[in-house]
Amino acid sequence: MFKKLSDKFSKGIIYLAAFLVMALMAVMLIHIVKESIPAISQLGFKMFLPSTEWRPVSQKPQYGLLPAIAGTLYVSAIAVVLALIFGVACACFLDYYLPKKVASVFLAFIDLVAGIPSVIFGFIGLTVLVKAFATHLHMAAGQCILAAGIVLGIMLLPFVISTCHESLQTARKTYEFSAITLGFSREFTLLHFILPAIRPGIIAGAMMAFGRALGETMAVMMVIGNSPIYPKLLGRGQTLPALTALEMGSIEYGSLHLSVLYVANAVLLVILFIVLGISYLLKRRLATHEN
Amino acid sequence: MRTKLQKFFTRLILSILGLCVIVITLFLFLYVFRKGKKVFSLSFLLDKPAGVPLGTAGGIYPALMGSIYLGALSALIGGILGIGAAIYLVFYSTGKRFSILVNMAITGLSGIPSILFGLVGYTLLIYRFGLSRSLLCSSLCVAAMIIPFVAIRAKKILDEKGREYMKTSLSLGLSREYALRKMILPACFVELLGTVALGMAYGMGAVAPILYTGAVMQADVPHSLSDPFMSLPYHLYILVNNGFSLDYAYGTAFVLMLFLLIIQLICKFITYLRKDN
Numbered sequence: 219m220f221k222k223l224s225d226k227f228s229k230g231i232i233y234l235a236a237f238l239v240m241a242l243m244a245v246m247l248i249h250i251v252k253e254s255i256p257a258i259s260q261l262g263f264k265m266f267l268p269s270t271e272w273r274p275v276s277q278k279p280q281y282g283l284l285p286a287i288a289g290t291l292y293v294s295a296i297a298v299v300l301a302l303i304f305g306v307a308c309a310c311f312l313d314y315y316l317p318k319k320v321a322s323v324f325l326a327f328i329d330l331v332a333g334i335p336s337v338i339f340g341f342i343g344l345t346v347l348v349k350a351f352a353t354h355l356h357m358a359a360g361q362c363i364l365a366a367g368i369v370l371g372i373m374l375l376p377f378v379i380s381t382c383h384e385s386l387q388t389a390r391k392t393y394e395f396s397a398i399t400l401g402f403s404r405e406f407t408l409l410h411f412i413l414p415a416i417r418p419g420i421i422a423g424a425m426m427a428f429g430r431a432l433g434e435t436m437a438v439m440m441v442i443g444n445s446p447i448y449p450k451l452l453g454r455g456q457t458l459p460a461l462t463a464l465e466m467g468s469i470e471y472g473s474l475h476l477s478v479l480y481v482a483n484a485v486l487l488v489i490l491f492i493v494l495g496i497s498y499l500l501k502r503r504l505a506t507h508e509n
Numbered sequence: 510m511r512t513k514l515q516k517f518f519t520r521l522i523l524s525i526l527g528l529c530v531i532v533i534t535l536f537l538f539l540y541v542f543r544k545g546k547k548v549f550s551l552s553f554l555l556d557k558p559a560g561v562p563l564g565t566a567g568g569i570y571p572a573l574m575g576s577i578y579l580g581a582l583s584a585l586i587g588g589i590l591g592i593g594a595a596i597y598l599v600f601y602s603t604g605k606r607f608s609i610l611v612n613m614a615i616t617g618l619s620g621i622p623s624i625l626f627g628l629v630g631y632t633l634l635i636y637r638f639g640l641s642r643s644l645l646c647s648s649l650c651v652a653a654m655i656i657p658f659v660a661i662r663a664k665k666i667l668d669e670k671g672r673e674y675m676k677t678s679l680s681l682g683l684s685r686e687y688a689l690r691k692m693i694l695p696a697c698f699v700e701l702l703g704t705v706a707l708g709m710a711y712g713m714g715a716v717a718p719i720l721y722t723g724a725v726m727q728a729d730v731p732h733s734l735s736d737p738f739m740s741l742p743y744h745l746y747i748l749v750n751n752g753f754s755l756d757y758a759y760g761t762a763f764v765l766m767l768f769l770l771i772i773q774l775i776c777k778f779i780t781y782l783r784k785d786n
Contacts, residue, residue, distance in 0.1 A: 225686040232601065235593020236611045239660070242653055243614035246621065249629050304530050311527025315520070324531055326777070331534050333773045335714025337742045338762050341749050342540060372533060379530070405519040406512065433622025435717040436746065459624040459717070466628055467721040471636040483625055494620050 257477035272446035294431035296367025305378030340440030361443035381423035425497030545763020575738035587652035591659030619657035647723030
């Protein structure tokens with residue numbers, strides 16, 4: 219009798235947990251859509267016109283999201299490109315030129331970087347990178363898109379390296395023995411057989427890294443300068459999450475401003491959905507190829 | 510000749526870029542540890558923040574405790590829900606509508622940026638439901654962020670270790686719940702706990718979800734769920750952003766990083782030991 223009761227109880231908890239997780243996702247989505255409706259019905263497409271600026275508190279408020287959207291994509295693209303160049307090279311370096319034990323120590327060490335909270339990255343970026351930009355490049359403040367891209371790129375490194383390391387090892391098992399037997403050098407094998415073989419996996423990983431970069435808030439917000447203008451490499455800029463974090467605390471509930479922020483995040487979610495969707499499809503295609 | 514040059518340059522470029530990455534990662538840790546060590550002392554850990562503007566003297570005790578409370582509470586909520594959902598997906602899922610939806614919810618939540626949990630939590634909990642900025646609100650937001658983190662990893666653990674147990678137990682005529690309680694959960698307990706602890710470390714480092722839902726510049730150690738609280742990463746953000754005191758910011762960053770790293774190292778060490786056996 220008691221056993222049956224506790225069976226029912228355990229089952230109830232498990233179903234409840236599953237239901238709550240689903241409800242949480244539903245509530246998030248419904249809430250975001252619902253809060254975006256006032257802005258969409260009142261401003262409509264005006265939010266995405268290139269001529270509209272972001273001036274939410276002026277006499278005639280303008281809500282142009284395009285500069286922040288461009289900034290988000292720009293910063294994330296810089297970060298992913300940097301992380302890919304350094305990450306792939308580092309994974310190859312660790313795999314090829316270091317003894318296995320040393321490489322695994324470094325890998326574990328790089329993995330720890332993934333656990334550093336983003337506010338510390340922002341802090342280091344601000345005290346080291348931005349300061350160096352200000353003194354060496356004679357900029358007024360040093361906060362710029364490039365700084366944000368570099369900081370974000372370092373944050374993505376552990377992720378890129380671990381993905382790349384895994385695919386490298388499987389590819390090496392498949393190709394290296396035959397290639398070496400045929401008399402190719404290790405470098406030739408790497409450049410001509412292994413890198414092309416792992417390219418789809420790396421692209422899928424890069425898309426996922428891009429998705430992470432898009433949503434990063436604190437680190438970017440601390441070094442980008444937060445001006446809602448069109449991004450230039452050495453100029454200030456703004457990203458969608460930073461915009462949200464910066465402005466959401468100071469606006470009234472029910473105002474148009476808040477609704478526009480929700481639209482901004484809905485746009486961010488749509489971009490994320492596309493990017494992560496592509497990465498998912500790539501990965502699935504890869505899995506079917508391997509089998 | 511050409512192949513030799515190619516070989517040489519490949520080696521050179523890979524080594525330079527690889528060493529760059531290693532130097533950068535070493536620098537991240539050494540920089541914070543070296544600069545932070547100067548400020549770090551027992552009184553820095555155990556005193557309340559003081560000075561004008563606040564945080565330029567004294568210590569960070571309330572922020573440390575606030576972070577621990579926040580981490581514990583959100584790990585409790587997020588851990589139970591995340592592991593519950595993972596158990597459902599591994600052992601109860603029928604492949605029908607509900608389980609597809611739960612699966613999609615977890616994947617979807619894992620893609621949502623942390624700031625959105627803060628934004629939705631802020632408008633929904635504080636404006637709609639009229640709660641005050643409090644430990645409870647922040648914990649709920651952070652828990653929502655932890656759920657997919659825990660669920661995805663727990664699903665993998667249960668999938669690898671639990672299926673065999675479940676099959677055997679079912680063929681012996683035991684109920685699913687009995688097998689879960691007596692065999693699978695005890696067998697996976699350490700790993701699941703480690704996952705939740707990692708999720709906690711992840712949640713404790715986040716600023717975006719607690720930005721306006723409960724973290725404040727100055728508060729005591731929270732006594733109840735409805736108290737506002739101080740948190741280490743938020744404190745660091747305030748110190749840096751307002752330019753109050755860089756020295757104390759280094760100290761705070763040092764404590765935060767050390768704290769989170771210790772949690773992660775313990776978790777990794779445990780999984781490492783388990784894998785060997």
